[in-house]
Amino acid sequence: MCAASGEPERLYGEWLHTTLGSWNRKRRVIGKAQITHLGENPRFAVTSLRPEVVEAQKVYEVIYCQRGDMENRIKEQQLDLFADRTSARQMRANQIRLWFSSVAYVLLNDLRRLGLRDTPLAGMRPVSLRLKLLKIGARIRVTVRKVWVHLATGYPHERLFAQVYSQLQRAGPPIV
Numbered sequence: 001m002c003a004a005s006g007e008p009e010r011l012y013g014e015w016l017h018t019t020l021g022s023w024n025r026k027r028r029v030i031g032k033a034q035i036t037h038l039g040e041n042p043r044f045a046v047t048s049l050r051p052e053v054v055e056a057q058k059v060y061e062v063i064y065c066q067r068g069d070m071e072n073r074i075k076e077q078q079l080d081l082f083a084d085r086t087s088a089r090q091m092r093a094n095q096i097r098l099w100f101s102s103v104a105y106v107l108l109n110d111l112r113r114l115g116l117r118d119t120p121l122a123g124m125r126p127v128s129l130r131l132k133l134l135k136i137g138a139r140i141r142v143t144v145r146k147v148w149v150h151l152a153t154g155y156p157h158e159r160l161f162a163q164v165y166s167q168l169q170r171a172g173p174p175i176v
Contacts, residue, residue, distance in 0.1 A: 008036040012056040030056045030064075077105045080127035114171040115164040132157060133164065
């Protein structure tokens with residue numbers, strides 16, 4: 001925390017830096033010095049973007065942080081939705097696995113965006129959503145006119161499930 005105000009503080013700086021052997025020229029390094037209630041949090045990013053094109057804070061907050069967020073989304077799809085399971089001998093089998101994983105990811109993102117808005121699960125990873133909201137015991141009964149889904153009576157998130165269902169109904173069909 002800043003000694004003067006007692007509030008969290010974040011400062012940016014930049015300089016040209018080179019390594020002893022792996023870089024053949026000087027590169028622009030952006031440094032973020034942050035002190036929060038939890039302690040110090042220094043970060044660094046190396047970029048080829050020139051200072052006259054984009055300022056240090058924008059490089060870090062807009063470009064670097066968004067790149068990290070995108071890498072987290074890729075990791076979610078690989079680990080939580082099994083996009084890395086391409087062990088079949090045939091290319092078509094691996095391709096269909098990736099397609100299923102991609103469709104599942106799009107559906108879960110829409111579920112988070114539309115159905116889980118304003119709920120405790122809105123920011124959860126796909127694996128947590130699958131385990132808490134979707135992987136539940138149910139009995140399905142098909143009649144001439146309807147399909148009945150009877151959830152297990154011991155399901156701990158019954159109210160949340162009903163709220164999500166209601167919000168998805170209000171959102172309407174997806175626009176393709």
